Amino acid sequence: xxxxxxxxxxxxxxxxxxxxxxxxxxxxxxxxxxxxxxxxxxxxxxxxxxxxxxxxxxxxxxxxxxxxxxxxxxxxxxxxxxxxxxxxxxxxxxxxxxxxxxxxxxxxxxxxxxxxxxxxxxxxxxxxxxxxxxxxxxxxxxxxxxxxxxxxxxxxxxxxxxxxxxxxxxxxxxxxxxxxxxxxxxxxxxxxxxxxxxxxxxxxxxxxxxxxxxxxxxxxxxxxxxxxxxxxxxxxxxxxxxxxxxxxxxxxxxxxxxxxxxxxxxxxxxxxxxxx
Amino acid sequence: xxxxxxxxxxxxxxxxxxxxxxxxxxxxxxxxxxxxxxxxxxxxxxxxxxxxxxxxxxxxxxxxxxxxxxxxxxxxxxxxxxxxxxxxxxxxxxxxxxxxxxxxxxxxxxxxxxxxxxxxxxxxxxxxxxxxxxxxxxxxxxxxxxxxxxxxxxxxxxxxxxxxxxxxxxxxxxxxxxxxxxxxxxxxxxxxxxxxxxxxxxxxxxxxxxxxxxxxxxxxxxxxxxxxxxxxxxxxxxxxxxxxxxxxxxxxxxxxxxxxx
Numbered sequence: 001x002x003x004x005x006x007x008x009x010x011x012x013x014x015x016x017x018x019x020x021x022x023x024x025x026x027x028x029x030x031x032x033x034x035x036x037x038x039x040x041x042x043x044x045x046x047x048x049x050x051x052x053x054x055x056x057x058x059x060x061x062x063x064x065x066x067x068x069x070x071x072x073x074x075x076x077x078x079x080x081x082x083x084x085x086x087x088x089x090x091x092x093x094x095x096x097x098x099x100x101x102x103x104x105x106x107x108x109x110x111x112x113x114x115x116x117x118x119x120x121x122x123x124x125x126x127x128x129x130x131x132x133x134x135x136x137x138x139x140x141x142x143x144x145x146x147x148x149x150x151x152x153x154x155x156x157x158x159x160x161x162x163x164x165x166x167x168x169x170x171x172x173x174x175x176x177x178x179x180x181x182x183x184x185x186x187x188x189x190x191x192x193x194x195x196x197x198x199x200x201x202x203x204x205x206x207x208x209x210x211x212x213x214x215x216x217x218x219x220x221x222x223x224x225x226x227x228x229x230x231x232x233x234x235x236x237x238x239x240x241x242x243x244x245x246x247x248x249x250x251x252x253x254x255x256x257x258x259x260x261x262x263x264x265x266x267x268x269x270x271x272x273x274x275x276x
Numbered sequence: 277x278x279x280x281x282x283x284x285x286x287x288x289x290x291x292x293x294x295x296x297x298x299x300x301x302x303x304x305x306x307x308x309x310x311x312x313x314x315x316x317x318x319x320x321x322x323x324x325x326x327x328x329x330x331x332x333x334x335x336x337x338x339x340x341x342x343x344x345x346x347x348x349x350x351x352x353x354x355x356x357x358x359x360x361x362x363x364x365x366x367x368x369x370x371x372x373x374x375x376x377x378x379x380x381x382x383x384x385x386x387x388x389x390x391x392x393x394x395x396x397x398x399x400x401x402x403x404x405x406x407x408x409x410x411x412x413x414x415x416x417x418x419x420x421x422x423x424x425x426x427x428x429x430x431x432x433x434x435x436x437x438x439x440x441x442x443x444x445x446x447x448x449x450x451x452x453x454x455x456x457x458x459x460x461x462x463x464x465x466x467x468x469x470x471x472x473x474x475x476x477x478x479x480x481x482x483x484x485x486x487x488x489x490x491x492x493x494x495x496x497x498x499x500x501x502x503x504x505x506x507x508x509x510x511x512x513x514x515x516x517x518x519x520x521x522x523x524x525x526x527x528x529x530x531x532x533x534x535x536x537x
Binding site: 002003004005006007008009010011013014017018019020021022024025028074077078081084094095096098099101102103104105106107109110111112113114119121124149152206207209210212213216217227230231234240243244247250251254258 | 283286287290291293294295296297298300301304311314353354356357358359360361362363364372375376378379381382383384385386387389390391392393394397409410412413416420435445449470474476477481490491494495498499506509510513514517518521525
């Protein structure tokens with residue numbers, strides 16, 4: 001008798017509920033019912049590259065890319081400051097990570113409350129100060145803002161984790177060899193934190209590029225990203241084949257990106273995967 | 277000194293950005309006026325109407341039931357799996373772990389749709405049970421990932437010693453391995469519970485009509501316009517998550533301290 005059998009229920013579960021469902025996407029994406037006969041087709045995959053859909057995909061990548069960049073710019077200094085205080089308390093980090101555990105929909109809804117044109121809190125405050133009001137709800141700006149707000153902690157965490165692991169003696173060595181603090185940051189700290197930056201980028205970009213809730217709520221349904229298109233195929237127009245084809249392409253892009261990331265981030269996936 | 281000051285300002289601004297939206301919701305949950313532009317005095321009526329709204333109460337019930345059941349089942353399957361995986365050869369272990377990472381790394385929308393196609397394909401009607409199965413599935417990897425590192429750092433000879441001293445393998449697992457990984461099992465359970473509580477996308481595609489968890493209800497409500505009851509839900513959920521996370525963190529700190537001595 002061996003301990004290994006303890007994993008068998010999970011292996012069965014895994015095949016049934018992880019692998020088979022993913023195969024179903026593949027199956028629906030490349031086949032169609034041709035008069036009662038299931039035949040192979042590239043129709044749905046091709047349709048994904050038609051201008052309207054391709055543009056939506058390009059837009060998703062563009063907005064998610066912007067959001068990721070903003071997150072990186074905001075998060076890196078934050079992670080540096082927090083890592084500098086690491087010895088004192090993990091409570092600091094906890095405060096900055098806590099909001100991401102708040103329900104995702106409520107976080108997005110909160111911005112709806114803040115940004116509303118007439119009754120929104122931001123515009124009420126601006127009016128009190130006699131400043132011009134801002135109307136970004138329903139525009140790409142609101143969507144990008146929502147992405148940055150929701151996914152910022154995903155960028156902070158992995159960068160912080162690599163920064164606190166940097167050996168302080170390396171920094172001292174750089175100092176002794178005549179590097180000033182700026183050179184030290186650019187030529188020593190930043191390269192050493194690259195694995196964290198890479199996993200931060202994937203952890204922000206991935207949910208941002210596939211989100212359909214943020215465009216629906218903050219884009220007031222006026223901006224369709226790939227997540228919205230996929231959702232619509234399944235819940236409105238019932239074109240499952242096309243929806244599956246889009247999901248399939250999305251999944252392939254994601255897995256390729258993961259493979260790329262893994263080269264930067266060997267054996268560190270656990271830190272990236274958990275939301276800690 | 278200047279640097280310190282700048283650092284503080286930066287931290288303050290980010291904190292403001294992160295918390296202002298949440299606290300705004302919480303404050304307005306006590307606002308007597310339905311408008312969010314003005315303060316109409318303190319009230320608890322939104323909490324009252326929230327608990328009187330049958331849809332909200334029902335989805336709260338579904339959310340908690342599914343979180344609890346899925347976390348328990350995922351903890352059992354995941355813990356057993358971790359113990360088994362740890363005893364496997366390197367190659368098999370890596371294959372299984374690669375598949376285990378799939379739902380963690382894949383986009384939620386893809387996972388959700390895969391489940392939906394699968395459940396409909398095998399003839400299950402979307403509802404409570406499909407949502408539960410989906411939640412168990414996406415929870416298991418997190419339990420495995422909580423338990424496995426501890427198993428790896430454990431002294432493996434104690435298990436073999438137990439066998440040599442005449443314990444059956446079931447007994448050795450129960451008396452030697454389980455007590456040692458117990459804190460990680462509980463952390464895994466709490467993590468699974470929290471993730472299930474918070475999930476929207478996968479639930480959205482697997483719940484079907486008639487069954488909905490809190491996230492789905494909130495989504496439907498926000499799309500129909502703004503209801504102050506949502507603010508009340510926000511406050512309660514924020515407090516609940518805060519307490520849960522503080523518990524997890526405390527456990528962790530305790531575990532770390534224990535290991536130090």
